[in-house]
Amino acid sequence: MSDPLYPFDDIEKTVQNRWKSDKAFSTRADRTKPKYYCLEMFPYPSGRIHMGHVRNYSIGDAIARYKRMRGYNVLHPMGWDAFGLPAENAAILRGIHPAEWTESNIAHMKEQLQRLGLSYDWDREVATCSPSYYRWNQWFFLKLLEKGLAYRKEALLNWCDSCATVLANEQVEDGRCWRCGSQVILRTMNQWFLRITDYARDLMAGLSSLEGWPERVRTMQANWISPSTGAEITFEVDPLSLDERAAPLRLKVFTTRADTLFGVTFVTIAPEHPEMDLLLEGSPQEKQARNFIEETLRKRTKENREEPEKEGVFTGRMVRHPLTGEKIPLWIGNFVVASYGTGVVMGVPAHDQRDFEFARKYGLPIKKVIAPNGEIQGGADQAMTEDGTLFASERFDGMASETARREITKELESRKLGQPRETFRLRDWGISRQRYWGTPIPVIHCPHCGIVPVPEEDLPVLLPRDVHFSGKGGSPLGDHPSFSSVPCPACKETARRETDTMDTFIDSSWYFLRFAGGAPEGAAPFVPEDLSYWLPVDQYIGGVEHAILHLLYSRFFTRVLYDLGLSPVQEPFSTLLTQGMVLKDGAKMSKSKGNVVDPDHLIAQYGADTVRLFTLFSAPPDKDLSWDDKAVEGAYRFLGRLYGRVNALLEEFPQANNDSPGKELTSEATALRSKIHETIVRVTTDLDSHAQLNTAIAALMELLNALGSYQALSGEPDAVRGPLLREGYLTLLTLLSPFAPHIAHHLGERLGIDRIDALNWPVADPKALVKETVSFVLQVNGKLRTTVTLSPGSSQDEVEREARKDEKVLRALEGQTVIKRIFVPGKLLNLVVRPSS
Structure with a gap:
């Protein structure tokens, strides 16, 4: 590389050492000042930061630095989402312990972030794999268990017989195990769940208060929660024998269209429905049905995002219509999922397009019971799904659909065969993971006492370090005798500790609370007084890929903790910015595409300020950024020109002074002073919006051009020229410091300012904004x-x-x-x- 345009390496190291010695970004709750909590989503310690990290953190740092200069007490923390599957994969592939791999990655990535000059309060750093952090995951779990919000039930999981282990969805590749290539099957196993559905209504209603969130994110969350109002209807299964002593088997169906009940010609049940064994036992169709179930569940393990072709098989069983008593065939359908609704749907092919296609395929009856505009029509090639007037529906004939939905539900309720119900697309949160590198679930299974919570005084339940990773046989916790075999806390008999660990979304669902009010070790998860000062997060920044699960789980956790008296707020994040991706050659940067740009290499070549400035200038924060080598060089040249011109100013006027320009200004001087103060207004306005950081930097580039043009003029009186240029460059450096803090600090010192980022944000002079011409x-x-x-x-x-x-x-x-x-x-x-x- 040729000689640098300015000595960025020496400048950045010197300035960072000054910040460190001054503890410039340490924070405490100071109720005499307005607070501002700025937070970027913390990273998984994969080993190296990428340009997406650089962009995300540069946006947050610019906002945090700006708010400090505006007089806010700013909390700007950083930590590590440190549990997770990649660390176990590394343990298997590299023969290194997950903790060692994670700690090494954290050290390297922290050094990279510090090299960027990000203004984090590192005193508040957390790593979720630390026992001092995950003990509170366990403590929260016990509170949820006590409140009835944590429970255990059977659920379907991906299972590899060869490796004898459960696989996460991301470990299943085209229906096969990512390790050994064996066919993956779905197996029913006991799992732990959190009742997020108990909060579905509150989570849905709370979206209306999140005015600082992008509309598309609120829409995504609303669609995920997706409330539906309708009726739950009971269909009784017709017995196979005449044994009247057997308790009748009843299947519940949820529908939003109770008005179509008299058009039901079949009922479809999910292949994995928990009552399936009872339904098929003794059925003449048992063999065909079980073969169909096995094939359907096998296909579901494949990563096929497209809607599967609708397929089904008759169970050999009939159900009774709840109002007419008519016998209706019960089918198994691949399009019905046990975890959605009740896992059973009523087939109304005349008035539902999916049911219409299924009925046509298998020759099932199609019975019309709704007439559009009150006119009964003949055959059709598709279902009539709109509301209308009922016919062929006994005493409900002639009713409008809306009225009939209400009246039919009342009739079902009177017969104890149905009731009004609101349901949600949202499912309960399954948190069990059959892995080692996660938070141990703090319960003990006793053969005498059942499930026994670990006493709070015994927390944390520590992950043992002396485990072996083979990639076979599931989590090594099950084979660790001193971990898995423990005395029951209640009866003291030998019992088995839970060997599942928690979903890592638990870790990220409350870390912002720990940052805000982290308590001394052993005392509490956080200090309530500090939470009441700092919360909610004023600005949260992260990728739109976390728009649903992470944000939804964080909102759920905050509401639960509010109900427990542990959080002062119900919503965690006031304002959300979802930054765009960094693209190269039209695609997201990734190793597989070979289009990755290494931030370390860029910093070594151009300096951290250039890298930060480029990522902030090249696109609005919420839009995708297309990589451009020339734009990087352009940002570098801008900083080089700034460095050279400030030095030229100091050569011409070596004595720094704070004199104002003389009252009698030339037209050129008047125009420049107007430009300086216009720039203050433009940059302030753009930073206040947070979505216009790029245009703020463009205004600074324009100001540098104006200063350079004036600097090159001859004939201007020194009494005007020196003070005006000093005012201009000092203003430029102050406005630049949130974006390129190192060079701003260094050149500010050259102009006699000890810490330019400690200055108050400049305020435009109204007189300078009034143009004479x-x-x-x-x-x-x-x-x-x-x-x-x-x-x-x-x-x-x-x-x-x-x-x-x-x-x-x-x-x-x-x-x-x-x-x-x-x-x-x-x-x-x-x-x-x-x-x-």
Whole structure:
């Protein structure tokens, strides 16, 4: 590399050492000052930061630095989402313990972030794999268990027989195990769940208060929660024998269209429904049905995002219509999922398109019971799904759909065969993971006492370090005798500790609380007084890929803790910014695409300030950023010019002074001072919006050009020139410091300012914003002909009179008649002309 345009390496190291020695970014709750909590989503310690990290953290750092200069007490923390599957994969592939791999990665990534000069309060750093952190995961779990919000039930999981282990969805590749390539099956196992559905209504209602969130994120969450109002209807399964002593088997169906109940011609049940064994036992269709179930569940393990072809098989069982008593066939359908709704749907092919296609495929009856506009119509090639008027529906004939839904539900309720119900697409949160590198679930399974919570005084349940990773046989915790075999806390008999660990979304669902009010070890998860000061997070920044699960789980956790008296707020994040991706060659950067740009290499070549400035300038924060090598060099040259011009100023005026420019300013000096204070207004406005960081930097580049042009002028009096240039460069550096803090700090020192980022944010001088003259554009038929300099309040006639002194204007008007004048005060006059007759 050629000699650098300025000594960024020495500058950045020196400035960072100064910040460190000053503890410049340490924070405490100071109720005498307004607070501002700025937070970027913390990273998984994969080993290296990428350009997406750089962009995310540069956005947050610019906002945090700006708010400090505006007088806010700013909390800007960082930590590590440190549990998770990649560490176990590394343990298997590299023969290194997950803890060692994680700790090494954290150390390296922390060094990279510090090299960027990010203004984090590292005193508040957390790593979720630390026992001092995950003990509180366990403590929260016990509180949820006590409140009835944590429970255990059977659920389907991906299972590899060869490896004898459960696989996460991301470990299943085209229906096969990522390790050994064996076919993956779905197996029913006991799992721990959190009742997030108990909060579905509150989570849905709370979205309306999140005015600082992008509309598309709120819509995504609303669609995920997806409330539906309807009826739960009971269909009784017809017995296979005459044994009247057997308790009848009842299947519940949820529907939003109770008005179509008399059009039901079949009922479909999910292949994995918990009552399936009872339904199929003794059925003449048992063998065919079980083969269909096995094949359907096998196909579900494949990563196929497309809607599968609708397939089904008859169970050999019939169910009874709850109002007519008619026998209706019970089918198994691959499109029904046990975890959604009740896992059973009523088939109304005349009035539901999916049911229509299924009925056509298998020759099932299609019975119309709703007439559009009250007119009964003949056959059709598709379902009629709109509301209408009922017919062939006994005493409900002639009712409008809306009325019939209400009246049919009342009739079902009177017979104890149905009831009104609101349901949600949202499912309970399954938190069990059959892995080692996660928070141990703090319960003990006793053969005498059942499930026994670990006493709080025994927390944390520590992960043992002496485990072996083979990639076979599931989590090594099950094979660790001193971990898995323990005395029951209640009866003291030998019992088995839970060997599942928690979903890592638990870790990230409350880390912002720990940052805000982290308590001394062993005392509490956080200090309530500090939470009441810092919460909610004022600005949260992260990728839109976390728009649903992470944000939804964080909102759920905050509401639960609010109900437990542990959180002062119900919503954790006031304002959300979802930054765009960093693209190269039209695609997201990834190793597999070979289009990754290494931040370390860029910092070594251009400096941290250049890398930060480029990522902030090249696109609005919420839009995708397309990589451009020339734009990186452009940001670098801008900083190099700034460095050179400040040094030139100091050579010309070596004595720093704070004198104001003389009262008698030349027109050039007046214009420059106006530009300086206009820039203050522009940058302040853009930073306040948070979505216009790029245009704020553009304004600074314009100001540097204006300062350079004035600096090159000769004949300006020194009494004006020196103070005005100093004011201009000092303003530029102050406004630049949130974006490129190192060079701003260094050049600020050269101009006599000890810590430029400790200055108050500049305020524009109203007098400097009042322009004595402005440039009017003169157009003829919309084409620029000249500009004239006049007072801002000049009239249309004055502008035209002055413009007609210009030869280009006179030539354009020769032989023409002005038929219209378009005048914009202070800006433009357009003369609309046509040839004279």
